[in-house]
Amino acid sequence: MRTTLYYFTGTGNSLACARAVATGLGDTDLVPIASLRGQDRVRVPTERVGIVCPVYFYTLPVLVREFIPRLDLSGVEYAFLVATMGGFPGLAVEHGEELFGNAGGELHAGFTVRMFANYIAEYNVRGERSVHAMQRRMERRVKTIVASVHAGEGRMEKGGPFDRLLSRAVFRLLGQKFLQDAxxxxxxxxxxxxxxxxxxxxxxxxxxxxxxxxxxxxxxxxxxxxxxxxxxxxxxxxxxxxxxxxxxxxxxxxxxxxxxxxxxxxxxxxxx
Ligand SMILES: Cc1cc2nc3c(=O)[nH]c(=O)nc-3n(C[C@H](O)[C@H](O)[C@H](O)COP(=O)(O)O)c2cc1C
Ligand code: SF4
Ligand code: SF4
CATH class of the missing domain: 3.30.70.20 (Alpha-Beta Plaits)
Structure with a gap:
């Protein structure tokens, strides 16, 4: 099955992850979401579609939130989301599900991949050694993701009930404000x-x-x-x-x- 993988990245984590997923899946076109900003409707030309992007404030970036509902998913059989993040994915997968619903389709699987946290407004970046650990962790995670996608699994990494309760509270406190003034x-x-x-x-x-x-x-x-x-x-x-x-x-x-x-x-x- 051919795949179109749409991605957005600021510091490269999501692109590195998208490249690894594309290599694992084979027969995949990588398409930057930013290049399609001017298009009202984006027809997905393949039967499988994926989105790879960072988590911002417990949700998906505004650009991605505005992009998913513009997708024409009429020819799509399987859709998945890979959210890269620094450790707190929050409601990213849940919101991905809602956005695919808004596009008149369905998100079949949502994955999270912990990578280097880059939000230096709140904390410092970690040292060189953790970059190698991040790479190894990403490779392991991508193997699992590729196997799941190949198998057409319905897998949603939304966290347990307590995580979700906490995520909702933090999103209400910080995420909603972020979406308003990002x-x-x-x-x-x-x-x-x-x-x-x-x-x-x-x-x-x-x-x-x-x-x-x-x-x-x-x-x-x-x-x-x-x-x-x-x-x-x-x-x-x-x-x-x-x-x-x-x-x-x-x-x-x-x-x-x-x-x-x-x-x-x-x-x-x-x-x-
Ligand atoms: C504005 C902003 C908000 C972020 N919010 C979160 C967050 O809520 N949870 C988290 O785990 N990481 C958060 N991060 C870290 C990024 O999700 C993480 O570093 C991601 O892998 C960066 O991807 P990129 O290199 O493709 O841009 C945030 C980063 C930025 C810039
Ligand atoms: S201006 Fe905003 S969108 Fe552009 S590179 Fe800087 S943070 Fe990213
Ligand atoms: S702010 Fe930095 S990147 Fe921008 S012009 Fe100045 S030196 Fe170059």
């Missing part, structure tokens, strides 16, 4: 004088939300909060909420380049 949260981004005016931040942004004005980045308030501009700045000049992130590390998945993040803007093939 796009304008770039107001919290600032640039240090250490900026070398290289333009990488504008280059990598998957939704063209950064422009350089006299060599300095400005944000246009249609942000997805993917943090690519922050993590890919070569001198770590972009901060969130003032000084908070100045002493914190930056992270890029070791197998993913700035070109890959930027490349999400371009459509790999024309959808019929």
């Amino acid at each position: 796009r304008t949260r770039d107001r919290r981004f600032t640039v240090d004088p250490s900026c070398v005016h290289c333009g990488t931040c504008a280059y990598v942004c998957p939704v063209e939300n950064v422009v350089l004005v006299d060599g300095t980045p400005q944000w246009l308030s249609h942000c997805e909060q993917c943090f690519a501009c922050i993590h890919f700045c070569p001198v770590a000049a972009i901060q969130v909420q003032g000084k908070r992130t100045r002493m914190r590390g930056r992270y890029q998945h070791p197998d993913v380049r700035a070109d890959d993040i930027a490349g999400q803007k371009a459509a790999p093939f024309k959808q019929q």
Whole structure:
């Protein structure tokens, strides 16, 4: 069965995961969701469809939440979701189910994969050694995911009843607010004088939300909060909420380049 795998990524975890799933499944087209932003309706050209993206605030990114209901799933027999995250998937799989329902279809399986947590507004990134542990963990998880998808299993990794209760409470507290103002949260981004005016931040942004004005980045308030501009700045000049992130590390998945993040803007093939 051929597969279309739609993905969104800020720091490369979801792309690395999508590539591994595509290799495992074989006969799979990888399509960046950001490249289809302008399309009202997206016909899925294969019988199997997958979404790979990060978890943001216990749910899916706004871009992905807006994308799934626009899918024409009429020719789809099996749909799955892979949510990469730092340890707290929250309601991501549950919301994926609802969104596929909104598209008039069904989500058959939802998986979560714990990878490097990149939300440096709240915590620091972990060290080099945990990157290798993350890689090994991802490889193991992808094997399970590929086997499940090949078998057409109905498997929903939503957590136990207590997890779900807690997730609902946290989502109500933080996630709903995030969904309301995600796009304008770039107001919290600032640039240090250490900026070398290289333009990488504008280059990598998957939704063209950064422009350089006299060599300095400005944000246009249609942000997805993917943090690519922050993590890919070569001198770590972009901060969130003032000084908070100045002493914190930056992270890029070791197998993913700035070109890959930027490349999400371009459509790999024309959808019929
Ligand atoms: C705005 C934002 C919110 C996040 N919220 C969560 C979260 O609720 N739970 C979690 O486990 N990880 C969270 N993370 C971490 C990412 O889900 C995780 O690092 C993911 O693998 C990043 O994927 P990417 O490299 O493809 O962008 C968040 C990251 C960002 C940037
Ligand atoms: S990536 Fe960093 S150094 Fe380059 S223009 Fe943007 S803020 Fe300045
Ligand atoms: S401005 Fe930065 S955080 Fe917002 S979508 Fe672009 S790269 Fe991601």
